[in-house]
Amino acid sequence: MPASAAGFCFRLVRRQLVLGLRRPVELGNPLLFFAMVVALFPLGLGPAPDTLADFAPGILWIVALLSNLLTSDAVFRSDLEDGSLEQLLLAPQPLYFSALAYVLAHWLLTGLLLGLASPVFALMLGLAPTAIPALALSLLLGTAVLSLIGGIGGALTVGLKRGGMLISLLILPFYMPVLIFGSSAVQAALNGNPAGPYLAILGALLCISIALAPLAIAAGLRISVDT
Template structure:
């Protein structure tokens, strides 16, 4: 009961903080749409080509947006000492960080999901494919948040950790990227995508159950420095 209450209060606090600093919500969104805008400009406006590469573009943009957003997941809490209090609190740290990552996903990834249909239409994807794209993002982006949080937890005490974070986290994002974009690609050619969706769901289960332990261990290490 206490644990549930603590979980909810951390979740509520983080969402409230994010809503008071609106740019934390809008920056990933702007970044996501800007990156997707760059591809047609760089490659050319041919609708057929854009349709073929749309799944990859959407997923790569989502990946980069997640990476960018992950950087301020623990940063301000580390700087003002909130994180130390969280580590010292009697509640299990892995659960508390789950609440934090969940809040982070709600404010940074869910808006992205809402914008996706719009971008997908501009690339000429049809309605069923857009549905699949949304499903893969719904299953995949929490994995990105959880895995990214491990990297952030490891590097939060370092001064300039941007490049290092990318080096640590992007290789771990690869399986999600492969199955996510592959599912959209397969759906665009009218084939069933159950397999890819199941695999993404499996990764989600794995990330939700195991990543918090790694995040908690890494945070304890970072805070004790």
């Protein structure tokens, strides 16, 4: 008797997490990337604290977006190479939930860590402490949306030899709304306005992407396994 969809997804998430945690250095790479790119901005813009604090919401969000983009390429790659993706397509459980499980594991290993670590980087850029809760919350919500959208790009390009550049061209336009609302939430908190409405919109984007993105990811995986 086949396992229930929920149990199957749970085991899929656990498998991805175990695989991720076995390579702690790779797990740290997105954070390291985040730290390095954040360090580029003071070098490029000048170390004046006022300028940096002004740009901090945008900088932090753009860097989070790039770090998510770079990891999206690898979500399905190793599983396509070792054949487990094909087994997943043959499994009786719906691919929709399996896709969701992959994305959830990806978010737990990248977005969650990034959201939790973001206050440190925010302080390095001189962001006012009042805006830090809004930053962390908006990143936690927003990176989940980014992981779902990135999953679509990852699924569509996983069968291709040179996916890296292509995936950015495909999915960056779809990242833009998240960037707008995410950085607006931080900006609002910085100006003393409530960040709630922006976080609510990010939550709404998350709901719609949870409902729709796995469909596109599943379709993309079916195409990619054919190549």
